[in-house]
Amino acid sequence: MSLILARKEKRSSMDIGMFFAALLTLGIFSFLYKDNPVYKVCEAIFVGVSAGFWAITYFFDNIHKKFWLGVFPQEGDSPDYWLWGGAILGFLMLLRISNKIGWIARWPLSFIVGATAGLYMMLYFVSNALNQVADTMMPIVAYASDNSVLWLDTFGNFIVVLGVVTGLIYFFFSKEHKGLFGTGAQVGTWFLMITFGASFGYTVMSRMSLLIGRLDFLFGDWLGLF
Amino acid sequence: MRRNIPLAVTFVVGMLLIVSVFLPPIETIGEDFGVFFSIIAVFAFFLGGGNLIKVHFGKIMKKSNDWEFSLVTVVGFFAMLIIGLFKIGAPGDISTSVTAEGSYFQEMFVYLINPLQSTMYALLAFFVASASYRAFRAKNREATILLVAAFIILLGRTPLGMMLTGWIPESFSIFQVPNLAVWIMNSPNLAGQRAIMIGISLGVVAMSLRLILGIERTYLGGDDKG
Known part of the structure; x- marks a missing residue:
């Protein structure tokens, strides 16, 4: 009961x-x-x-x-x-509400800025720069196990290398985008447009799935219509 | 005191974290600073919460425009604080987790925050649809590329893509929209992503160096007294 x-x-x-x-x-x-x-x-x-x-x-x-x-x-x-160090810095952060000694709050802030800069500098340099460059430096021609050329994969590899190089040319602003360099930058923008288009497509899909989820909640879970 | 100490803290902490990558005895310092970071973040969050209350209390006291909504915000904030701090409805004693199954805190998350948050994002589906209408007008070559890429990704991730192009023979299966979407993601999109990632990482490295070396000082505010 x-x-x-x-x-x-x-x-x-x-x-x-x-x-x-x-x-x-x-x-x-x-x-x-x-x-x-x-x-x-x-x-x-x-x-x-x-x-x-x-x-x-x-x-x-x-x-x-x-x-x-x-x-x-x-x-x-x-x-x-050692954790007291964090608590003291956190407490110093609260001093920001004081008009007289509010400037002390810059100390924990500068700790956060320094730690973020030091940490992310190495992290980004290794994972986003070095690793990405290393992954792009690959043999362009792809072979199957019987040594025949895989044309589609080879074309894909070529597109990846071409896209990375021309994309980087587009981001290089120290030289005017003219002549051969300008053509490279132009091709780079096409690759970037494809990337933005793909991201946009995924964003639309994720928002749509959230909308479907909410409608499913309203009509299914709440009203019990299906 | 006001500028030199924060600059020194940023320099020492930033350099320490960079050096720690090359010195095994202090390689865990990043994790220790990470804990400091999360403790300081809580105090910073308290400051933010305090500011929220200050702003909304001010509006309520002055009976400014829309003060009734500020009252709702303040009531919601304190209700959540009281329910969470006293672990109201949580099974067991005070040592029970605040997010334990059945606690009012958890229920508030499930029945208030979760639907509000997902509906807010779901609402964006309608605005994304309106943005798509503007973006999907092929005004120039770049816009056309973006349009085609987004369209293929959208079609390729839905059953409609296979329904429309499933008839294409296996030897040309790359032209079936789902396969084309996968190829776009793995080749041109990957190339664009890599170029962006490399560009961002070089930017992060440059900005981190500027911060650590004290060239970039805007985070300290405008007061120039030493």
């Missing part, structure tokens, strides 16, 4: 949740007609609730799990006093 009641309670809490979710979904869609108070209420809920959600999530994930449990660990583990 208690199990049935518990299930009923769970079901009714789900129904209320579903009802609110459907109302909010319709409220956001109402923007398609025009900007209206219902949409603005939904937008305001989204801003407030999301800010609260991320504040709590960051607090428990970083301050509680990483800092607090690191400095005051459970039995058996040794405390990691």
